[in-house]
Amino acid sequence: MITASRRSLKLLSIGIGLLFTAAVYYTMHYNPRWDWSAPGVGKLPRDIVAQFMDQAYVKGQGGTAQQSYFAKDAGDNAPAAEDRRDGAPVPHEVREVIAQGMTVTVIHRIGPARGSPEIDVIDVFKIKDGRIARRDRYPTRFAQ
Amino acid sequence: MGNDSNSAAASARAGADRVEIALDAATLWRGVVTLLRLFLGAWMLNSGYSYWAQEFGWPPAFPQPFGTLPASNQMLVTMVEIGLFDFVKTVEVIGGVCLIFGVFVPAATLLLLPVSAIVFYNAVFLNLRTDRLFSPTYMGVSCLYINVIVALAYIRYYLPMLSLRSTPGGLRDLARLPEMFRQQDNNHHR
Numbered sequence: 001m002i003t004a005s006r007r008s009l010k011l012l013s014i015g016i017g018l019l020f021t022a023a024v025y026y027t028m029h030y031n032p033r034w035d036w037s038a039p040g041v042g043k044l045p046r047d048i049v050a051q052f053m054d055q056a057y058v059k060g061q062g063g064t065a066q067q068s069y070f071a072k073d074a075g076d077n078a079p080a081a082e083d084r085r086d087g088a089p090v091p092h093e094v095r096e097v098i099a100q101g102m103t104v105t106v107i108h109r110i111g112p113a114r115g116s117p118e119i120d121v122i123d124v125f126k127i128k129d130g131r132i133a134r135r136d137r138y139p140t141r142f143a144q
Numbered sequence: 145m146g147n148d149s150n151s152a153a154a155s156a157r158a159g160a161d162r163v164e165i166a167l168d169a170a171t172l173w174r175g176v177v178t179l180l181r182l183f184l185g186a187w188m189l190n191s192g193y194s195y196w197a198q199e200f201g202w203p204p205a206f207p208q209p210f211g212t213l214p215a216s217n218q219m220l221v222t223m224v225e226i227g228l229f230d231f232v233k234t235v236e237v238i239g240g241v242c243l244i245f246g247v248f249v250p251a252a253t254l255l256l257l258p259v260s261a262i263v264f265y266n267a268v269f270l271n272l273r274t275d276r277l278f279s280p281t282y283m284g285v286s287c288l289y290i291n292v293i294v295a296l297a298y299i300r301y302y303l304p305m306l307s308l309r310s311t312p313g314g315l316r317d318l319a320r321l322p323e324m325f326r327q328q329d330n331n332h333h334r
Contacts, residue, residue: 001164001165001166001167002164002165002167003162003163003164003165004162004163004165005161005162005163006161006162006163007161009163010246013178013182013246014244014245014246016179016182017182017185017186017243017244017245018244020182020183020185020186020244021185021186021189021190021240021244023186024186024187024190024205025190025205028190028194028205028206029203029204029205029206031206034206034207036207041207042198042204042207042208043198044221044224044225045210045221046225099221099225100218100221101210101211101214101217101218101221102210102214102217102221130207
């Protein structure tokens with residue numbers, strides 16, 4: 001038989017609980033599978049794409065955005081796109097964004113900029129681990 | 145149970161504030177359940193905190209996972225987008241704190257059960273992690289197992305709720321709510 005006060009047992013259990021909480025936090029936070037440097041870590045795919053497009057188009061920092069938002073082994077069937085280079089801001093009008101799971105589709109009209117003509121495109125982004133893992137661009141022509 | 149009656153008698157002898165703990169299987173069971181309760185609480189608190197931490201710009205324990213396979217991606221992303229995760233993560237924080245501090249434990253355990261069930265469904269049926277179905281270190285499945293074990297350990301608190309026949313009470317029953325703060329857990333070691 002062991003004799004103890006209820007209060008001590010209560011405090012002991014709370015202490016163990018807080019210790020468990022700290023241990024779970026530490027173990028999970030420093031788990032190497034998280035890439036904390038990814039700009040979109042923990043964010044919604046549509047938000048990651050919106051942030052990339054804001055930097056690449058509105059701010060004209062496509063080169064910088066591409067380096068931080070695209071994964072190193074990311075696939076892109078439009079590697080020469082203006083949104084992957086730094087320069088003057090590129091005007092664009094987003095017609096629609098369709099997001100499902102980790103796939104974000106942006107239907108937008110890219111205005112004439114940096115010597116390139118106006119084009120209408122459907123960009124399909126695949127997001128993984130807070131970065132763009134793939135972008136497939138489908139040129140099209142809007143009726144209006 | 146013989147061990148339980150011994151423990152109860154010992155507890156009565158020890159007085160209201162002190163308790164005598166018999167070194168028997170019943171005590172071992174309670175110890176294991178307590179550790180499972182605390183670990184489940186710690187996990188839930190971290191999970192809920194991590195979501196809200198990112199919302200407020202604080203350092204999370206881990207980034208919100210959005211699943212591995214498409215069906216899991218869809219469910220988790222949609223739950224966040226429509227705001228259901230705000231509810232889920234708040235439940236995790238409240239439930240986790242209750243389990244750690246040992247208050248409203250039966251209610252908190254029940255509150256967390258649907259969360260654990262969805263975590264399990266997401267892991268096994270959407271991410272197809274059947275290879276880790278019995279892996280104790282994989283919280284995708286273990287949180288449901290732990291939740292069920294803890295719930296079973298507190299089943300005596302659920303028995304009044306499981307009445308086969310029941311009749312509705314009056315609104316004046318609401319006046320009895322403060323009783324939940326007055327009731328002592330006199331079954332501490334019974």
